[in-house]
Amino acid sequence: MTIRTQATELAARLPAGPTVREREPVAGGRVTRDDVARLAGTSTAVVSYVVNGGPRPVAGATRARVLAAIEQLGYRPNALARGLSMRGVMLLGLVVPDAANPFFARLVHAVERAAARRGHLLLVGNTAFSPSAEEHYLDAFSRLSPAALIVVNSADTPGIRHVLSMLDCRVVLLHKRVIGFHGPLVIGDDYRGGWLAAEHLVGHGRKRPLCLSGPDRESPVADRERGFSAALRAAGAPVTSVLRSGFLRAEAMRATLAAIAGSYQPDAIFATTEEHAHGVLAAARAAGVRVPDDLAVLAMDGLPEGEFAAPPLSTVAVDIAGFADMAVNEALNPGPGDTRVTVFGVRLVPRLSCGCAPAPARTSTSTTDV
Amino acid sequence: MTIRTQATELAARLPAGPTVREREPVAGGRVTRDDVARLAGTSTAVVSYVVNGGPRPVAGATRARVLAAIEQLGYRPNALARGLSMRGVMLLGLVVPDAANPFFARLVHAVERAAARRGHLLLVGNTAFSPSAEEHYLDAFSRLSPAALIVVNSADTPGIRHVLSMLDCRVVLLHKRVIGFHGPLVIGDDYRGGWLAAEHLVGHGRKRPLCLSGPDRESPVADRERGFSAALRAAGAPVTSVLRSGFLRAEAMRATLAAIAGSYQPDAIFATTEEHAHGVLAAARAAGVRVPDDLAVLAMDGLPEGEFAAPPLSTVAVDIAGFADMAVNEALNPGPGDTRVTVFGVRLVPRLSCGCAPAPARTSTSTTDV
DNA sequence: CTGAAAGCGCTAACAG
DNA sequence: CTGTTAGCGCTTTCAG
Numbered sequence: 001m002t003i004r005t006q007a008t009e010l011a012a013r014l015p016a017g018p019t020v021r022e023r024e025p026v027a028g029g030r031v032t033r034d035d036v037a038r039l040a041g042t043s044t045a046v047v048s049y050v051v052n053g054g055p056r057p058v059a060g061a062t063r064a065r066v067l068a069a070i071e072q073l074g075y076r077p078n079a080l081a082r083g084l085s086m087r088g089v090m091l092l093g094l095v096v097p098d099a100a101n102p103f104f105a106r107l108v109h110a111v112e113r114a115a116a117r118r119g120h121l122l123l124v125g126n127t128a129f130s131p132s133a134e135e136h137y138l139d140a141f142s143r144l145s146p147a148a149l150i151v152v153n154s155a156d157t158p159g160i161r162h163v164l165s166m167l168d169c170r171v172v173l174l175h176k177r178v179i180g181f182h183g184p185l186v187i188g189d190d191y192r193g194g195w196l197a198a199e200h201l202v203g204h205g206r207k208r209p210l211c212l213s214g215p216d217r218e219s220p221v222a223d224r225e226r227g228f229s230a231a232l233r234a235a236g237a238p239v240t241s242v243l244r245s246g247f248l249r250a251e252a253m254r255a256t257l258a259a260i261a262g263s264y265q266p267d268a269i270f271a272t273t274e275e276h277a278h279g280v281l282a283a284a285r286a287a288g289v290r291v292p293d294d295l296a297v298l299a300m301d302g303l304p305e306g307e308f309a310a311p312p313l314s315t316v317a318v319d320i321a322g323f324a325d326m327a328v329n330e331a332l333n334p335g336p337g338d339t340r341v342t343v344f345g346v347r348l349v350p351r352l353s354c355g356c357a358p359a360p361a362r363t364s365t366s367t368t369d370v
Numbered sequence: 371m372t373i374r375t376q377a378t379e380l381a382a383r384l385p386a387g388p389t390v391r392e393r394e395p396v397a398g399g400r401v402t403r404d405d406v407a408r409l410a411g412t413s414t415a416v417v418s419y420v421v422n423g424g425p426r427p428v429a430g431a432t433r434a435r436v437l438a439a440i441e442q443l444g445y446r447p448n449a450l451a452r453g454l455s456m457r458g459v460m461l462l463g464l465v466v467p468d469a470a471n472p473f474f475a476r477l478v479h480a481v482e483r484a485a486a487r488r489g490h491l492l493l494v495g496n497t498a499f500s501p502s503a504e505e506h507y508l509d510a511f512s513r514l515s516p517a518a519l520i521v522v523n524s525a526d527t528p529g530i531r532h533v534l535s536m537l538d539c540r541v542v543l544l545h546k547r548v549i550g551f552h553g554p555l556v557i558g559d560d561y562r563g564g565w566l567a568a569e570h571l572v573g574h575g576r577k578r579p580l581c582l583s584g585p586d587r588e589s590p591v592a593d594r595e596r597g598f599s600a601a602l603r604a605a606g607a608p609v610t611s612v613l614r615s616g617f618l619r620a621e622a623m624r625a626t627l628a629a630i631a632g633s634y635q636p637d638a639i640f641a642t643t644e645e646h647a648h649g650v651l652a653a654a655r656a657a658g659v660r661v662p663d664d665l666a667v668l669a670m671d672g673l674p675e676g677e678f679a680a681p682p683l684s685t686v687a688v689d690i691a692g693f694a695d696m697a698v699n700e701a702l703n704p705g706p707g708d709t710r711v712t713v714f715g716v717r718l719v720p721r722l723s724c725g726c727a728p729a730p731a732r733t734s735t736s737t738t739d740v
Numbered sequence: 741c742t743g744a745a746a747g748c749g750c751t752a753a754c755a756g
Numbered sequence: 757c758t759g760t761t762a763g764c765g766c767t768t769t770c771a772g
Contacts, residue, residue, distance in 0.1 A: 030538055032749055043759040048751060055752070059757055074536075079513040080459065081749030084450045084764045089514075099482065102675075105475030112469065112496050121510055124494045126482050140491055143449040144459075166444075168400055249678050282678045305472075308619050308652045310680035402765055413743040418767055425768070429741060451765030454748050 031073045040069035051077060083145055092331060093123040093141035093149040095134060101247065103274060103301050103320075104152065107175070110324030111150060118332055120147060129154040135163045142169040148331035153178050156218055172331045174323075177219045184330040185341040188323065190220040190300075193316040193346040194227025197270045197298045200314075200348060202235045204355040206268035206296055210259060211242045212252060212280060213272040221272040224300055228270050240264065245276065252279025253286070260287045267295060268354075274301035277313055281353070285310075292355035302349055314354035317347050401445045410439035421447060453515055462701060463493040463511035463519040465504060471617065473644060473671050473690075474522070477545070480694030481520060488702055490517060499524040505533045512539040518701035523548050526588055542701045544693075547589045554700040555711040558693065560590040560670075563686040563716040564597025567640045567668045570684075570718060572605045574725045576638035576666055580629060581612045582622060582650060583642040591642040594670055598640050610634065615646065622649025623656070630657045637665060638724075644671035647683055651723070655680075662725035672719055684724035687717050 033051075037044040042062055049058045050066045058066075069075070083089035092115045096104045112122045123146065125137035134154050141149055148170035153160065156178050164171060164181055173185045194211075201209050211228050214221040225242050232239050245255035252271070256279060259266060271277035277299030284291045291297050291311055299306065302317020323344050330342065350356040403421075407414040412432060419428045420436045428436070439445070453459035462485045466474045482492045493516065495507035504524050511519055518540035523530065526548050534541060534551055543555045564581075571579050581598050584591040595612050602609050615625035622641070626649060629636060641647035647669030654661045661667050661681055669676065672687020693714050700712065720726040 034749080044750080045752080045760080046758060049758090052751080057757065062757080076509065076513055078454070078515070078749050079510075080450050080454045080515055081764090082751080084448070084454055084766090085749080085751045087764070089450065098479065099469070100476045100479035102472065102475070105472070105478075106470045108475075108478065108494065109468065109470035109496055112494055116495070121493055121495070121507075121514075123491055124478065124482055125486070125491070126479055137491075139446065140449075143446055144491075145448070145450055249675070253678075278675075278678050281680075285680060305619070305648075308623075308648050310651075310655060404765080414766080415743060415745095415768075416741090419742090422767080427741065432741080448765050451748090452767080454750090455765080455767045457748070 031075045033075070033077070035073055036066065036069045036075045039073060040065040042066060088145050088147060090120045091123060091144060091146035092120045092328065093125070093137070093144075093146050095125045095127060095137045095141070095149065095151045097127050097129045097152065097154045098247075099124060099126050101275065102303050102305060106303060106320045107152070107324060110321045111328060113321075114325045114328035118328065120328075120332070127154040131155045131157045131160050134160055138163050138167060138171075142167055145169075148172060150174050150327050150331055152176055170331065170334065172327055174327045175220060182339050184335075184338055186323065186327045186330055186344065187341070188220060188318040188344045189346050190223035191227035191230075193300050193318075194224040194229075194270070194272070195231040196227075196346065196348050197224075197300065197316055198228045198231030198235065198237075200350070200354060201268045201270065201296055201298055202232070202237050204268070204292075204296055206355075207238070208240070208264065208266050209237065209268040209270065210240050210264070210266035211270045211272065212255060212259075212276050213242050213244055214276075215244055215246050224270075224272040228272075240266075245279070247273060247275050249275055249279040249282065252276040253283045254279075256280045256283035257287060260284070260289060269295060269297050271297065271299045274299045274303050274306060274313070274315060277306070277315070277353075278309060281309055281311075281313070291353055296355045297353040299353075300346075302347070306349075307351065309353070311353050312351035314351045314356060315349050317349045318344060319347075401443045403445070403447070405443055406436065406439045406445045409443060410435040412436060458515050458517060460490045461493060461514060461516035462490045462698065463495070463507070463514075463516045465495045465497060465507045465511070465519065465521045467497050467499045467522065467524045468617075469494060469496050471645065472673050472675060476673060476690045477522070477694060480691045481698060483691075484695045484698035488698060490698075490702070497524040501525045501527045501530050504530055508533050508537060508541075512537055515539075518542060520544050520697050520701055522546055540701065540704065542697055544697045545590060552709050554705075554708055556693065556697045556700055556714065557711070558590060558688040558714045559716050560593035561597035561600075563670050563688075564594035564599075564640070564642070565601040566597075566716065566718050567594075567670065567686055568598045568601030568605065568607075570720070570724060571638045571640065571666055571668055572602070572607050574638070574662075574666055576725075577608070578610070578634065578636050579607065579638040579640060580610050580634070580636035581640045581642065582625060582629075582646050583612050583614055584646075585614055585616050594640075594642040598642075610636075615649070617643060617645050619645055619649040619652065622646040623653045624649075626650045626653035627657060630654070630659060639665060639667050641667065641669045644669045644673050644676060644683070644685060647676070647685070647723075648679065651679055651681075651683070661723055666725045667723040669723075670716075672717070676719075677721065679723070681723050682721035684721045684726060685719050687719045688714060689717075 033044050033047045037047045049056050050063045094111050099108050115122045123141055127133040150172045152174050153176045161180050171183050211225050213225050243255055243259055245251040269280050271280050280297050289295050299313050299315040302315045306313035306315050403414050403417045407417045419426050420433045464481050469478050485492045497503040520542045522544050523546045531550050541553050581595055583595050613625050613629055615621040639650050641650050650667050659665050669683050669685040672685050676683035676685050
């Protein structure tokens with residue numbers, strides 16, 4: 001019905017247009033500002049004024065006619081043309097290593113929500129931890145003239161640093177530092193997280209703590225390790241070497257199995273990411289090691305899913321929603337001190353895996369307690 | 371170094387340009403095709419020819435000069451201008467209910483990968499199951515002239531159906547049907563998945579199976595329920611009513627707890643989504659019900675994470691990567707029969723939660739066995 | 741093989 | 757308050 005009406009309207013009007021060459025119904029807003037102006041009997045500028053509420057005022061009657069025409073034709077401004085003219089689109093680009101990873105999935109979701117709240121759309125790219133892929137997205141996204149790019153760096157290479165520095169687009173680094181980068185940076189208090197973890201484990205009387213971390217010593221996991229070791233040292237507890245594995249649960253599980261079979265018999269494990277922790281839990285189960293009795297497990301990230309692990313995972317949580325919101329804020333507010341680095345606080349969420357007793361009157365309702 | 375070189379180059383050349391009005395170094399590719407043409411001493415058309423490899427041929431020498439100029443200036447074509455001119459951008463839009471949900475997270479990741487493989491970037495929008503949010507993204511995305519939109523519908527409302535039908539942009543529906551929509555559709559074989567689940571549970575000798583499903587009877591979970599019930603009926607097993615809960619683990623847990631406390635003592639539960647299954651597992655744990663001994667649990671979706679649940683989750687898997695690839699295929703190949711619906715096969719992945727014995731020489735390496 | 745020029749749809753001075 | 761017009765940067769037809 002509405003469709004027919006519009007089609008008819010257009011058909012009747014097109015012949016009069018300036019450039020009618022039987023154009024096919026291709027993608028892209030068929031109805032343009034010109035059509036609206038013609039129907040409303042005004043100039044195209046006026047249409048623009050009412051659509052954007054400026055920069056010039058428009059008489060009430062005129063505005064009404066334009067609005068009516070817009071409504072009648074189903075006019076929807078073309079974002080590309082607008083962006084080309086305005087030198088910018090209400091768009092944000094987000095680059096992450098792997099959107100399927102629970103932590104990044106949460107981050108993608110939160111950033112999108114924050115962007116939407118501010119009227120922006122979101123582009124997402126997965127680098128799979130490949131520097132070249134990251135460079136690709138940085139380049140490709142920036143060509144669309146987005147308001148800014150939010151990047152969770154995958155690997156701190158010279159190539160990335162170079163591209164990052166000479167990109168003609170605002171960039172905010174999230175979650176992970178890149179040496180030599182001087183733009184806005186939003187990270188969690190990873191060092192403190194590791195520190196809290198160590199303190200807590202020591203407080204539980206654990207004597208042989210182990211840290212299971214990522215494959216290489218890049219932030220943020222490296223900072224978590226360092227905080228953990230430092231707190232251990234400060235407590236006069238034995239400082240152990242770190243165990244490393246990839247970010248997949250299966251890899252963490254394998255590494256843990258080896259550690260359990262090894263000579264240093266850990267009685268506590270701090271997993272620097274929650275994915276690692278799930279691997280640890282699986283390994284303990286497979287090896288018949290009881291958690292938390294024989295092995296206390298403490299993770300970091302603070303995902304809601306941890307509540308449903310067996311046993312429920314104790315973790316050092318980052319407020320992902322706030323984290324993302326801050327990043328989007330930085331991205332959209334070109335504040336003065338653009339070298340500003342924001343450090344987000346972390347919070348210990350004790351559940352059962354570290355040895356803490358179950359909360360008294362717990363109803364297990366929280367999925368959003370992070 | 372490279373930066374300085376460019377800047378100098380530009381500064382020296384700008385004064386000669388046609389429209390130099392002290393423009394600030396704003397976002398958007400500063401260097402344009404005009405600069406390249408000037409430096410290379412050719413027309414702008416030729417630059418376009420070499421950049422796009424057509425539509426007219428270019429002499430080797432000329433092409434070389436242009437390439438050199440591009441390199442020297444660090445020219446990067448503006449995607450908006452290109453898109454405006456070409457009536458389309460190498461962009462795909464993906465609308466999902468919730469990118470933080472493990473299943474959709476996987477889907478977002480897979481779709482992005484598939485899009486990237488074909489040279490496209492991806493926009494992502496979260497509807498939070500709100501029809502109006504979905505309409506918003508459909509509208510906003512399409513204004514950017516993307517190649518197509520891939521939509522995982524959130525709720526089948528008249529409003530959505532209307533917007534969907536009159537959108538001036540190619541749309542592919544993924545994972546969930548929408549009545550009255552006649553464009554390309556890519557879904558999993560949900561009915562069959564439910565059927566397989568029932569057969570398997572009956573095969574394990576379970577007599578009191580229960581189906582835990584989503585909050586309302588929309589596809590795909592409704593199809594899974596139907597397949598489940600049908601197979602049960604076919605097997606002469608008691609047909610039960612379905613238990614419903616939201617898609618969050620906590621909600622599923624609550625519902626399961628209630629069921630366990632109820633009169634119909636289920637000895638098997640088919641969870642129509644893997645999130646539900648995790649809630650079931652947690653409930654069983656909390657209630658002291660042994661899985662699979664007292665209660666067999668079989669899920670559907672087939673996420674790698676299920677392998678790490680306690681006990682490892684048996685599930686009916688959808689090949690998400692293939693699923694996404696198919697959707698992107700449909701989105702990018704405007705095949706003739708655009709009403710085509712592709713149904714993706716499913717596969718039972720028996721693990722321990724349903725009562726199947728652990729595989730003989732299992733090394734627990736698979737994280738990607740789906 | 742190369743260049744001039746007409747758009748793509750929208751914004752924003754700059755006159756009326 | 758409203759209309760004219762010159763771009764935004766790129767593609768492509770149509771002459772040379």
